[in-house]
Amino acid sequence: MDAQNYEALLDTIHNPIVFVDNDHVIRYLNKAAKIRYYEKRGYSNLIGKSLLECHNPLSREQIRLIHQRLLAGEVEVFLKVNPDKEKITIVAVRNVDGQMLGYYERIEKNGEAAISVE
Numbered sequence: 001m002d003a004q005n006y007e008a009l010l011d012t013i014h015n016p017i018v019f020v021d022n023d024h025v026i027r028y029l030n031k032a033a034k035i036r037y038y039e040k041r042g043y044s045n046l047i048g049k050s051l052l053e054c055h056n057p058l059s060r061e062q063i064r065l066i067h068q069r070l071l072a073g074e075v076e077v078f079l080k081v082n083p084d085k086e087k088i089t090i091v092a093v094r095n096v097d098g099q100m101l102g103y104y105e106r107i108e109k110n111g112e113a114a115i116s117v118e
Contacts, residue, residue, distance in 0.1 A: 007028075007030075010028075010030040010031075011030050011031040011032075013030060013032065014032055015032055015106060015107050015108060016029070016030065016032040016033035016035075016036045016037075016105070016107050017029070017030040017032070017033055017104050017105070017106070018033050018037075018046075018051075018104055018105045019093065019102055019103075019104045020051045020102050020103055020104065020105075021101065021102040022067070022071075022100060022101070022102055023050075024050050024051045024052050024063065024067070025048060025049070025050055025051070026046045026047055026048065026049055026050075026051055027047065027048075027102065028047070029046060029047065036107075051063065052064075062079075066079070066090050066103075067103065070090065070092040070100060070103055071100055074092065075091070075092055076089050076090065076091040076092065076106075077089065077090045079105075084109070085109060086107050086108065086109045087107070087108045087109070088105060088106070088107055089105075089106045089108075090103050090104070090105055090106075091103060091104050091105075091106050
């Protein structure tokens with residue numbers, strides 16, 4: 001399967017997915033994430049930007065600590081339930097050898113998709 005097929009597959013997921021590499025650089029947003037951050041929140045051109053630049057100092061430190069936990073072997077780390085009652089979890093992405101490639105933010109609302117892309 002090529003990259004275009006993988007992207008199409010990820011775009012069918014109704015929850016926003018923001019993939020970040022180990023340097024905290026945003027590398028991918030699925031369709032739901034683009035709607036959430038570009039259309040609804042007014043951001044633009046997030047690909048290639050540091051995730052840390054989008055957050056305040058306290059959040060940056062929390063991101064770094066979670067990243068260290070994922071590097072140490074945790075599969076995912078629950079972050080919080082936000083004011084919109086969305087559960088936010090940070091999930092490690094590893095290759096077949098177990099090496100961490102980066103992580104993504106999983107957003108769920110009451111077990112359902114946070115944003116519909118229909």
